[in-house]
Amino acid sequence: MLDERRGVSRFDEDGVERAIYALLLAVGEDPAREGLADTPRRVARMYRELFAGLREDPGSVLDTVFAESYDDVVLVRDISVYSVCEHHLLPFFGKAHVAYHPKDRRITGLSKLARLVDGVARRPQVQERLTAEVADTLMASLRPRGVLVAVEAEHLCMAMRGVEKPGTTTLTIQSRGTMAVGTAERQETLRRLGW
Ligand SMILES: [Zn+2]
Structure with a gap:
């Protein structure tokens, strides 16, 4: 089960970055303004960390x-x-x-x-x-x-x-x-x- 999970859980950092950009646009923000310009990339890196358990077998520890x-x-x-x-x-x-x-x-x-x-x-x-x-x-x-x-x-x-x-x-x-x-x-x- 865990091996299967590993197989489907490749982390697509570029995909997350695009999705956050689209999300900011969709809520009515301007993703190009200075404060938000790097936000999609930062959030993508953060999600890699927050969801790292998807790519681990927790029992292996x-x-x-x-x-x-x-x-x-x-x-x-x-x-x-x-x-x-x-x-x-x-x-x-x-x-x-x-x-x-x-x-x-x-x-x-x-x-x-x-x-x-x-x-x-x-x-x-x-x-x-x-x-x-x-x-x-x-x-x-x-x-x-x-x-x-x-x-x-x-x-x-x-x-x-x-x-x-x-x-x-x-x-x-x-x-x-x-x-x-x-x-x-x-x-x-x-x-x-x-x-
Ligand atoms: Zn809830």
């Missing part, structure tokens, strides 16, 4: 595992997350918390969990799918006993437009295996997160 006899939940809190809502192409941002319970001594680097979140976030997303994709990728790649991923984020499409409710945060939780819904380990992990 978990390829390196360490053997440690640690048998409890590892919980990494407050990983900053920046993504772009696919309905409005506006940012949503906040914190991700990633917990896993290792199996057969397989431990991953703590920074790898942050890179996994980045890889999944850097593409047009919805928060619910982002949360599930982090959980499922971690389960498939590291094969732990269980996983819990929680994301708290503010969506600019809620703040700047539509219902205009700044300060609203959305919490999404996905858990698998020994931390699946209804388990004591899920309750204990949520308690450790302060919920």
Whole structure:
């Protein structure tokens, strides 16, 4: 699936630049005026970065595992997350918390969990799918006993437009295996997160 995705996700920087130029014209701006002259190129370079996850296999960061006899939940809190809502192409941002319970001594680097979140976030997303994709990728790649991923984020499409409710945060939780819904380990992990 990921190889297919790589195949269809060549980043066409010139195409994005042309599209931004056309967008500025279409909203009634003058794309030739001084302040906007370089904007299409800048935005195209920015989108290459913001959507870099489309051209990555997010699970590949978990390829390196360490053997440690640690048998409890590892919980990494407050990983900053920046993504772009696919309905409005506006940012949503906040914190991700990633917990896993290792199996057969397989431990991953703590920074790898942050890179996994980045890889999944850097593409047009919805928060619910982002949360599930982090959980499922971690389960498939590291094969732990269980996983819990929680994301708290503010969506600019809620703040700047539509219902205009700044300060609203959305919490999404996905858990698998020994931390699946209804388990004591899920309750204990949520308690450790302060919920
Ligand atoms: Zn939105």
